[in-house]
Amino acid sequence: MSSPAPADLPFMDAFATPELAQWRGAVEKVLKGADFEKKLVGRTADGIRIDPLYPAATPAGARPMRAAAGRWRVAARVEHPEPGEAARLALSDLEGGADSLSLSFAGARAARGFGLTATSVTDLDETLGEVMLDLVRLRLDPAPGGRKQALLLADLVTRRGHDPAALTIDFGFDPIGVLASAGHLAVTLPALGERLAQTIGELKGRGFAGPFVAADGRVWHEAGATEAQELGAVLATAVNYLRLLEAAGMPLAEARDAISFALVADTDEFTTVAKLRAARLLWDRVQEACGLAPKPVFIHAETAWRALTRRDPWVNLLRGTVAAFSAGVGGADSIGVLPFTAALGLPDGFARRVARNTQLILLEEANLWRVADPAAGSGGFEALTQALCEQGWARFQDLEAQAADGMTGIVAALANGHAQAGLAREREVRAKAVATRRLPITGTSEFPNLTEASVQVLLPEPTTPPGQDAPEAAIRVEALPSMRLAEPFEALRAEADIATAAGTRPSVFLATLGPVAGFTARATFARNLFEAGGLAAPVGAGFASDGATDLAALADGFRQSGAHIACLCGSDDDYAAEGIAAARALKAAGATIWLAGRPGEQEAALREAGIEAFVAMGGDVLAQLRDALALTTTNRT
Known part of the structure; x- marks a missing residue:
């Protein structure tokens, strides 16, 4: 139903439409001589200007739409090292409203020192217990040994008698992300492309549809990336996979279809919404540059690890809510909310239930999923989306221009230290903002609670041993750090x-x-x-x-x-x-x-x-x- 015309609302005729100059004049009176730019104009971490007022906007060109309208997937992580307990928690998540499981094996950065320890099909069968694989979406968190884990999952599908083509599984291969996280890669890039294409071919031959490869922004965000840096890194990673797979003989359209994205939903609503919208538009531009008709990419969003706090962790509930809301409005296909106790250890059933319910309330009570691209037409969101497209593309081009040891693109940027230097500069800026409380952390640097009640976790935060050097690594880089903003306090x-x-x-x-x-x-x-x-x-x-x-x-x-x-x-x-x-x-x-x-x-x-x-x-x-x-x-x- 369309909105009624102004003539149908005669009472509106009593109010003149204010002009921008009138509003500015009223603001100047309130400011009483204070500088308009300093008081009312903000800047993002990328220097993007945020004005206090925007006119309505008409989206030009393609819209950042998902492949299919409807509900996003509610994801829960399976990460408990004990198979029986992992099975119990996974089943509880699914019975409580989740419809997607992220399998985090030991060694995955997302597992935070925990992770699944299954090394055989029998182990994995026990870990997934009574989970009906044909009723949920599964995704593997990127980890060393991703091929072995993917084949274990494929063998489990065979053991249980499922039709692979009827399942929804994202195998999550992200060797570039693992390189950035761990600091080493066992094979050269050409060999990597051959192995990746071979594994994808094997899985497709068994009937799996994918996606198979993940361009994951979480490792970059945890290392201090701004929104544009994360977008640039994800694009550069995805393009590198396109090149590797095409060089290994895979048709470009198939390589494109094999890729999914993972992005971080942070606590700034406007930049998170705009980042997800910009990611789709930027990926469309990459596809067009490759001579392909654009197809929407599947985007998994996860709430920000770096925003979590160990002190007064209840405030993390608010952070997770804002981030999940923003990811939903921004058009994520699936969302994972980190439980509010995740920075303290392995979350218990209560923390996991609250994380699920955060999304279920947004879906069932707020009905966010019923509107496709709700930010469309908002002057502020459209301007920020466009600015992030420009900034993200510039960061992508910067990474693409790098060269080192016969390599180009994002791997070269890691090898020559260019990527690490850029992230270090942003970490320094953000650390100063945290130290001076220009970037306040509620419950930690602002409004701390010295008498806060303790919370329960299943297992305390593990002491993760330092990464071991791979003796036969073909590529070595400086590993990207994982940090939370609250750590100094x-x-x-x-x-x-x-x-x-x-x-x-x-x-x-x-x-x-x-x-x-x-x-x-x-x-x-x-x-x-x-x-x-x-x-x-x-x-x-x-x-x-x-x-x-x-x-x-x-x-x-x-x-x-x-x-x-x-x-x-x-x-x-x-x-x-x-x-x-x-x-x-x-x-x-x-x-x-x-x-x-x-x-x-x-x-x-x-x-x-x-x-x-x-x-x-x-x-x-x-x-x-x-x-x-x-x-x-x-x-x-």
Whole structure:
């Protein structure tokens, strides 16, 4: 049913359509002279401009559509090393609403040190227990030994008497992704192409339809890739597979049909939606350049590992919800939501159920699947999609231009260090944003909870041994790291917890000046900051007396606190009136004195009075917390 024309809504005639200039004029009044660009214009990690307002857009050219409209697949990972428990969890996932299983064998990066240990058809049969292979979609997470695992699965299909052509299996071969993750590849690229084509031919000969090869963006995202870098890497990987398979004698159209994509759904809704839409448009462009009529690629999306936190892991539920929503709106064909406890160990049944239900609510209650490409026509999404197409293509061309040791493209970019250098630059930028809290992490760097309740996992996070060098590797590269953004703050919290276990929690005394109304803002800021490093910083009722601060009571409060650091917290007026006197009183009581806020013109006088550091918005919080924790733990009695 089409929308009614304006004439059918006479009450709308009472409202004039505002012009952009009118809106801009109203905004300027609110800004009161502040810079429009700095206040209201954002930038993505790729430098793409995000305006506060966009007009409606009419999509030009091809639409980024899926092969078939309808529900996306709800994926759950099978990764438990014990076959019986893996079978139980898989069956529970399927009975609870999942309709796709990702098989993560030991050694796969996605298994996080766990993974299936099946080495025979009998083992795999037990691992998949009562799973009806003809009723679910299966995909293999890329791992070393992918050929052996794929053939095990094929043999299991034969053992159970299924028609391979009636099954939906993505075999997930991604030797380039494994090279990037592990740092070595056993064979040369030409030999790799021959092996890959031979294995695909063998599987097709047995009746399997594929896809067989995965261009996986997760290894790049975990190493710090921006949206455009991930897109460029996935495109370059897929094109490399096209070349290898064609060189091995496979028709180009068949090679194209053998490829699927895996992309990361992160916590930024706009960039995630635009990234998935851009991936389809970019792949269409590659197909056209190859002389092929474009066909939609199957895209599996997984929520971001690097966004997960070990501290206050319940916040991961929100992260997973935003990411899954974005992947659904962006047009993913299947989605895997990482359970909220995944960073702590192997998730239990409850965490897996919540991960499934996140998608089921979006499917069954929000009905996201009922609209094909819901972002179409939105000025903001269309502009961002187009910008990511341009940026992703530029990154793809940059990787394609690389050469090393007779190789070209993405493998050459890994071999000569070009890819690693680009990712390292982005990691450094993002690490600085995390350290200064310009990129806040709720529950970790912002609003930490020192009394958080523990959560349950089936197995604790394993200590993964360092990768072993392959003695006969034909290609060696610097392996890409896997990182989570919260790790630096989590390390500080762990250090504070060790100190707490040996006695009492390290603490900072908040030396509040003036009445509660005056010091609350900065005391709250300071408490939030120190607790992000695991240091207690309780806020009391203050030390106000007759319109001023009782400095003797303040100094006595510090002595009784047992803290080593005293952080002054008050309004600018209180700092001007009492800051120097309060600092002297605290110094006489033996405190190392910090101040919450910027010192302004008083800095020299405040430092002379004994203040050693200032904590304020935009500062390097990680460095400040390291200093505070070192002072606190070193001087404990």
